[in-house]
Amino acid sequence: MLSKKLKWYPLFESQQELDELFIGKHAVVHRSMFGEALLVKDNGNYYAFKNKCPHQNKPLNDCELNEGHIVCVYHRYQFSLEDGKGHGMCLDKYQIKTEEGRVFLGKEVWSLF
Numbered sequence: 001m002l003s004k005k006l007k008w009y010p011l012f013e014s015q016q017e018l019d020e021l022f023i024g025k026h027a028v029v030h031r032s033m034f035g036e037a038l039l040v041k042d043n044g045n046y047y048a049f050k051n052k053c054p055h056q057n058k059p060l061n062d063c064e065l066n067e068g069h070i071v072c073v074y075h076r077y078q079f080s081l082e083d084g085k086g087h088g089m090c091l092d093k094y095q096i097k098t099e100e101g102r103v104f105l106g107k108e109v110w111s112l113f
């Protein structure tokens, strides 16, 4: 039966590697075997999203942050860091976890099992 499952992809070998990537930055576009993801740091917390604004599918590379929201620079729409919601749309959010020192990104995938 076809169902959605969370699949974890390795992003970084250590939390330090992730922290160093964000020195002087609040958002980074990361490419890996997972594909492309927008990583955001706000108040010491990390978030991961699909790097496409749901308004017109433009990249969020130069996004800004405003009080717990990502601000798309094209038309200034804002999306919550907590759930990706904003302006009646939803920015796809991915989960991030640290396990045994390594950082993983979780994405829902369709599975037969």
Ligand code: FES
Binding pocket: 053, 054, 055, 056, 057, 058, 072, 073, 074, 075, 076, 077
């Ligand atoms: S493309 Fe992002 S707000 Fe319009």
